[in-house]
Amino acid sequence: MDLKNTLDFHPKLFSALRNYSRSRFTADLMAGIIVGIVALPLAIAFGIASGVTPEKGLVTAIVGGLIVSLLGGSNVQIGGPTGAFIVIVYGIIAKFGIEGLAIATFIAGIIMLTIGLLKLGTVIKFIPYPIVVGFTGGIALTIFTTQIKDLFGMTIEDMPADFLSKWAVYFQNFGSTNLCSLGVGIVSILIILLTPKISKKVPGSLAAIIIVTVASYFLRRYAGMTSVETIGDRFTINASLPMPSGISFNMETINMLLPSAFTIAVLGSIESLLSATVADGVTGDRHNSNTELIAQGAANMIVPLFGGIPVTGAIARTMTNINNGGRTPVAGIIHAVVLLLILLFLSPLTKHIPMACLAGVLIVVSYNMSEWRTIKAMIAHNAKSDVAVLTVTLLLTVIFDLTIAIEVGLVMAVLLFMRRVMESTQIKVIRDQMEIHHDGESHDEQLSIPEGTEVYEIEGPFFFGIANKFDEAMRRVKKSSRIRVVRMRKVTFIDSTGLHNLEIFIRSSHREEKVVILSGVHTDVRRSLERAGICDLVGADNVCDHIDKALARAAEVAEELKSRQ
Numbered sequence: 001m002d003l004k005n006t007l008d009f010h011p012k013l014f015s016a017l018r019n020y021s022r023s024r025f026t027a028d029l030m031a032g033i034i035v036g037i038v039a040l041p042l043a044i045a046f047g048i049a050s051g052v053t054p055e056k057g058l059v060t061a062i063v064g065g066l067i068v069s070l071l072g073g074s075n076v077q078i079g080g081p082t083g084a085f086i087v088i089v090y091g092i093i094a095k096f097g098i099e100g101l102a103i104a105t106f107i108a109g110i111i112m113l114t115i116g117l118l119k120l121g122t123v124i125k126f127i128p129y130p131i132v133v134g135f136t137g138g139i140a141l142t143i144f145t146t147q148i149k150d151l152f153g154m155t156i157e158d159m160p161a162d163f164l165s166k167w168a169v170y171f172q173n174f175g176s177t178n179l180c181s182l183g184v185g186i187v188s189i190l191i192i193l194l195t196p197k198i199s200k201k202v203p204g205s206l207a208a209i210i211i212v213t214v215a216s217y218f219l220r221r222y223a224g225m226t227s228v229e230t231i232g233d234r235f236t237i238n239a240s241l242p243m244p245s246g247i248s249f250n251m252e253t254i255n256m257l258l259p260s261a262f263t264i265a266v267l268g269s270i271e272s273l274l275s276a277t278v279a280d281g282v283t284g285d286r287h288n289s290n291t292e293l294i295a296q297g298a299a300n301m302i303v304p305l306f307g308g309i310p311v312t313g314a315i316a317r318t319m320t321n322i323n324n325g326g327r328t329p330v331a332g333i334i335h336a337v338v339l340l341l342i343l344l345f346l347s348p349l350t351k352h353i354p355m356a357c358l359a360g361v362l363i364v365v366s367y368n369m370s371e372w373r374t375i376k377a378m379i380a381h382n383a384k385s386d387v388a389v390l391t392v393t394l395l396l397t398v399i400f401d402l403t404i405a406i407e408v409g410l411v412m413a414v415l416l417f418m419r420r421v422m423e424s425t426q427i428k429v430i431r432d433q434m435e436i437h438h439d440g441e442s443h444d445e446q447l448s449i450p451e452g453t454e455v456y457e458i459e460g461p462f463f464f465g466i467a468n469k470f471d472e473a474m475r476r477v478k479k480s481s482r483i484r485v486v487r488m489r490k491v492t493f494i495d496s497t498g499l500h501n502l503e504i505f506i507r508s509s510h511r512e513e514k515v516v517i518l519s520g521v522h523t524d525v526r527r528s529l530e531r532a533g534i535c536d537l538v539g540a541d542n543v544c545d546h547i548d549k550a551l552a553r554a555a556e557v558a559e560e561l562k563s564r565q
Contacts, residue, residue, distance in 0.1 A: 008119050008290035012075045016328035024328060031326030032334025035078055038203045038320050039065075039335060040342055042365070044231070044350060045205075045358045046081040049146060050089040050309050052098070053235050054350060055343060057081050059242065060303055062339045064311030067299040069332030073291030074276040076283060078317040078332050079299055083365045084271055085264070085310045087142045088402050092260050094161050100257055102304035103249045107261035109304075112269055113297025121289025124269045130382075130390040131409040132270060133374055137390075138397025138405060140370035143362055150359035153181025153229065163398050180228050181356040188212050188360030203320070205361045212357045231358075232351025239347040241340065244305040263403040264300070264310050272296050272313035279318050283327065316368075385416040425460025427470050447547065450555045454481040455519075459490045462525075464497035474505055482514055482561055483554045487547060489520030499532045506537055515557050517542045519550030 039061050047057020061080035068079030092101045115121065145163055148170050149156055155176050160166055191211055192204035219225040231237070249257075276287040292313070299311040321331050375394075379387050389412050396405035430449065449455060456474070460466060486502070494502070506516045516538050521529065526543065529535050535543050544550040 007117065008121075008288065009116070009294050010073065010288055010291050011071045011295070011329075012073060012288070012291075013070055013329040016075060016330065020328070020330075025330065027325035028328055028331040029334055031321050031324040032331040033338055034201075034324045035317055035321045035326065035331065035335040036338025036342070037206055039078070039080060039314075039317055039339060041203075041205045041209045041353075041358070041361055042314075042317070043081055043339065044353070045361050045365075046083060046086060047309065048231070048235075048355075048358060049083075049086045049143065049362055050081070051093040052089075052307075052309060053237070054231055055238055055347060056307055056309060058339055058343045058347070059306050060308035060311060062241070062336050062343065063306050063308060064299040064303045065332060065339070066336040067302060068295050068311065068313070069329040069336065071291070071295035071298055072329060072332075073288030073293075073295065074279060074313070074318075075285050075287075075328050076279045076318055076321050076326055076331070077272070077276055077287070077292065077313045077329075078321050078335060079272075079296070079311050080314050080317065081309050082271060082312050082314050083143055083362070083369055084136070084139050084267055085312070086146070086362075087139050087397070088260065088263055088267070089309050090146070091161065091401055092257075096257065096260075098307070099247075100253070101309065102247050102307070103253055104257040104261045104264060105300050105304045105308075105310050106247055106249075107254065107257060108264035108268065108310065109297045109300030109302075111261060111265035111297070112293050112300060115265075115269065116290045116293030116295075116297060119290050121269075121273065121293050124266075124273055124289070124293070127266075127270055127410075128386075128389065128413040130378065130386045131393050131406065131413060132274075133371055133378065134390040134393025134409060135267075135397045135402055135405050137370050137372070137375055138394040139402070140366040141394075141398050143366040143369075147359040147362045147366070150229075150355040151182065151185040151363065153178025153227070153356060178227055180225060181354070184212055184216060184228055184354050185356035185360040185363075188357040189364060192361065192364045201324075205364070208361065209353055209357055213353045216354045216357075217352045229355045230351060231353045231355065234355065235351075237347050237351055239344060241343065242306050244302075245307075247304060259403050263406060266406060267402065268296055268300065268310060268312040269293055271315070275313035275315040275318050278315060279322060282319070282322050385420070389413050389416065421460060421463075422466060422469060425458070425466050425469070427466075428455075428457040428459070430455040430457060447551060449485075450483070450551065450558045452481055452558055452561075453483040453485060453551075453554045455485045455487055457487040457490075462488070462491045462494040462498035462502070464495060466498065470498075470501060470505075483517065483557055484509055484514055485517045485519050485547075485550050485554055487519045487550070488522070488525060489547070491525055492522065494525050494528050499528065499534065502529075503532065503534055503537065506534065515542065515561075517544065517550050517553055517557070519544050519547050521545060 043057040043061040044054040047054050047060070065079045068077060089101060092104055115124070142163060145166055149159060152174070154173050156169060156173050160169060188208040191208040195202055195204035195207045216228055216230070272292055273289055276292055280286055296312065303311050375390065378390060389409055392412060393405045393409035396408055458470060509516050518538060521543055542553060544553060
């Protein structure tokens with residue numbers, strides 16, 4: 001077996017290194033350093049918000065980012081932890097612990113790897129846009145909600161997991177607000193928002209963390225302001241890359257964690273391919289979806305061995321890479337190396353970062369990913385069915401969890417799509433004369449229908465919903481015609497239900513001593529009819545590829561029937 005032809009696995013790194021130059025390395029080096037610095041506060045913030053320690057967020061960015069750049073199908077993709085996973089990771093840890101998260105992430109990696117190996121990468125892009133906007137907006141709102149406690153410096157012992165209960169507890173405890181923490185959080189948000197107006201090269205989140213952390217450190221040391229909680233007050237940071245450890249699981253844990261793993265896989269695939277697509281639009285390059293998913297799957301299988309959280313393509317960091325000159329996966333590799341050096345030599349300094357500052361960073365992240373303008377535009381201009389899918393997905397993400405939201409959203413989208421197809425598909429009954437338009441069959445003209453003949457025209461795909469509609473239409477027609485022509489020129493495909501209903505129609509017509517002729521049958525549809533035995537049932541002479549031939553055949557049959565009388 002030739003694996004090269006069976007697998008769609010072509011890492012961009014190998015092709016990029018063929019004509020690699022010193023100038024390209026210089027550009028990638030600068031981009032990688034900058035992206036690594038930008039990724040530092042985000043990796044720490046995402047790790048803490050997800051319910052793990054800060055270094056776990058860094059480990060995820062280091063190991064996951066390295067694997068994605070080594071094996072990925074995009075030249076500029078930067079992998080690591082993202083805000084989209086905060087909600088689901090926090091929920092899995094709350095229910096199943098760190099070990100459960102490792103198992104779910106590993107299984108998700110297998111799913112993503114399998115999708116890529118089966119060359120189904122493009123299928124992920126078929127997730128309806130209202131669902132993507134809905135769960136992204138829901139995740140943003142949930143992230144915002146999780147940061148209120150640290151932003152206001154509230155002293156709450158046990159925080160409930162669900163959205164509504166969280167806000168109930170917040171309203172009960174606003175009296176315990178720490179004004180110093182709130183001030184730190186507000187200042188952090190303002191610095192993030194104002195930094196781009198001063199310099200677009202300096203990341204606002206990094207500027208906020210450096211300025212606020214330095215100020216907080218001096219105020220704590222020389223002014224006695226110890227009321228603002230820092231990372232060091234809550235976590236002990238281990239300045240080393242952990243050794244990999246095995247994951248033990250059985251069928252019971254797999255069954256229990258499979259829904260969560262599926263959600264991680266779907267969300268990770270969507271976000272990664274979306275990030276790669278956005279990058280293609282800027283660079284003019286073209287990513288390989290299957291290779292990218294294989295890389296993302298491998299990353300999510302390896303990262304849990306180091307205690308990390310799920311990995312995906314990060315749009316913000318990928319765009320930072322592009323904007324600073326990164327054009328090959330080497331920049332992503334350098335970004336991972338920079339983060340590793342920071343973890344090994346500078347991570348003790350991160351203990352001075354105020355929790356309220358990280359809350360401010362994540363609140364800005366949640367605002368940026370909320371896509372509220374897109375939601376507003378869709379509500380104003382899109383079809384009610386799209387708005388319904390968006391709203392239900394958003395609410396289910398916020399009130400319940402992402403797994404339920406994606407499942408229900410997909411079912412709703414499919415059902416609404418089917419309804420649209422059914423509404424647009426028509427079943428026509430034509431007698432005496434029919435008008436033929438110039439659509440590939442003939443020039444505009446009137447065709448006479450032979451006496452005793454009726455034409456039933458199906459305009460649209462003949463699947464299970466339309467099959468029932470066809471059956472109902474047949475019951476309403478007159479029983480006088482001896483010849484029935486089923487015109488299928490606009491039937492692009494037919495499923496098993498359509499075949500079954502068509503067979504019932506033909507057999508019932510035969511019992512009534514009526515002849516059925518099929519017209520305008522496409523090659524693929526005819527192949528399905530032959531496999532189902534329908535061509536043999538009506539007779540090879542009664543399967544025509546053109547309405548002219550079908551009506552001519554109907555005239556012949558009419559003459560034969562007359563001669564028998």
